[in-house]
Structure formats: structure tokens, C-alpha cells
Amino acid sequence: MTIQNRYQAQAEAFVKEDAAMQEALKLVRELKLPEGRIAAGFVRNYIWNRLHGRDGHGLINDTDVVYFDPVRVEEDRDHEYESILMEQNPYWKWSVKNQARMHLRNGAEPYQSVEDALSRWVETATAVGVRLNDHNELEWVIPWGLQDLMELKIRKSPKFHDEAYYYARVNAKQWLNRWPKLVMVEASHEHRA
Template sequence: MADDAAALTGWLQASAQAMRCLRLARDLALPDWAIGAGFIRSLVWDRLSGYAQPTPLADIDLLYFDGTDLSPRREQEAEAWLEEQAPGLGWSVRNQARMHAGNGDLPYRNTLDAIAHWLETPTAVAARLEPDSRITLLAPYGLEDLMALRVRPTLSGERRFAAYHARMAAKNWPAIWPRVVVEKPT
């Protein structure tokens, strides 16, 4: 995992857009924040596929954890500010302290715990830019599947098979990255 983490960190640092997004997110000073999902997955799969141009992102998932403020107002304010700073990127800011309800999960303990409840392993990866500009990776299932272009369900993906299956059909990642292998739940 150390080699995979070093590679991912290097790829993030080499991407002007990724670093700009991480700096903007850090400037918001949200508690226990990270940017994850397609932001990380697409960057890695583009690199591993040898793509010269990044695959367009549908959105940028900025997550944070604040159990003291569950209203969506802070999320909306953060999205508006990010859109002013970096327009057209489809910022999606969500407080993970309230996201469990829509997924039928027990309350999440923190951002890492919330990511562990996402449906597939290569998407369950996020990054945070620390005040000293060091990058911290959050990867509850490790980086092996992400780096192997392999999609497997997490425990939540197995439990919510219909949602996992629908997501895999809708995303159709092998059409974008032909080496991606999507596994079915066991």
C-alpha cells in the first residue's frame, strides 16, 4: 500500500486542477474534510490508462463531518463559495454526519467511517490537504482495487446489492476505461 499511496499522492501533486481543488477545500476549514469518489478514481484510472487528458468529472465530492450542525445551509454556502472560486466543476459538499439516514446505516462516526459505507471499493478513497501541504489519504479498503482497475462491492455494496448493481450499470466504467473489471457481489 505504501507504493500505491506514494503514487497516488504524486499524481495528485502533479495535477494542477487536483491541487487547486484541494487548496480551495482546505480554505473552507471544514472539520474532518476530504475530497473523494470520482475525483480520485478518475485521476488514477486516467493515469493507469495512459490518457493524456483527464476524463471529465460529473462533480467533485467534498465531504466533511460536523455532528454539531446538521443543517444543509453550511453545505450550500460552501458550494456557492467554491463555485465562485472555481466555476463549472459541479461541487457537491455533504456533511457526512447526516448522510447515514438516506442510506439506512447507523450514524457514521467520522468521514472515514462514512467513506467505508460507500458502495464500491475503488470509489471509497479520498484525500485531504493538510495545513502543512502534506496529503492525507483516507482509504478504508486500501488502494489495491483502485490501482488494479478492479471494482468490488464494499460490505454496504453487498448489503445494498440493487443499488450497487444499478450504479454499476449507470456508470458503465469499462466503456471509459476498458481495463476496468467490475465484480458482482459474492
């Protein structure tokens, strides 16, 4: 078993044993969003909490839902999905974003998929998305793998080029204080494949 497979099995075990996360994944599945995933802090913070021996849901600020629909890119559509999710489960603070238009906000070339969009997110450990398929199996989008997430490393994604923003974001979020086992990898160091 490769290290990537081992980390994925561990991450899947964490997610599968949490009933609230399973419910959230089922609600997103019912929306049938193209390439729909729950991403970012929903996964990252939960895994970091578990690896620190804490309740999995502490420090999860919002539930980022991402999808890719180049035909219907109106922001109002995202708000409609958020309202549906809030009606069904207000426990999670839902934030839905169509990645087919997010390149405009980020001043980038158009993204081609959810995976392409996630690969441009700030940190490798944040560039993780998961969904529950119709067979109740987890499907992951992990452009930079799970190694940094599972090894408690904060690293700038190779496709994210604003180092000042990266450092400011990590400091503002106070991750190193909240999760003392985290290690920050300097932005100038290359990502391990």
C-alpha cells in the first residue's frame, strides 16, 4: 500500500465514522451539482482536529461546497443552493461556489474543473474535496495529495504564487496556535509529490 493510499484510507475512516459529516455529504449529493464536493476547512479542520485528538467539528467555521457548471455561472444560483442546504440542515454554515466563475475573482485564467480550481487554492492541505457517490463511497479530489494534510504540514500550493498572501493568511487564521502539532513549510521549499 502506497503512502497516498494509506493516508486516503485513514481520511476516509475519519469521515465515515462521523454521522454529521455523512449527513452533510448526503445533502450535497442530493443537489446533484456537477463535480460537486465539500472542500477546504470542512475536511482540513476536521482531519487536523482528529489528528490532535479533539472533537472533529471544533473550529470548522463554514462548509465550503464547490462545483463546476460553466453554463449557469450566476452567483444567485449559489445562493439558491445555500438556501436549500440551510433549510435542510442549519448546523453547517453553508458556502456554495461555482468554480467556473471563481477565476474572475482570483484574476486567473478560467478553471477547467473543480480539480483545476482546487489546485490553485492557497495551501495544499486546503485543496481537498470529497463527495459521497450514489453507492455511498467517498470520492476525493486531491490535486496535491493528502500527505501534507495527514502529516500536519501547511504548505503553499505550487500553483499559488502570492507568498505574502500565503503568510498573511496562515497568520490571520492562527492555525499554528490552534493546532500546535502543525508545521509550516516555507513557501520557497518545493512540494513533495
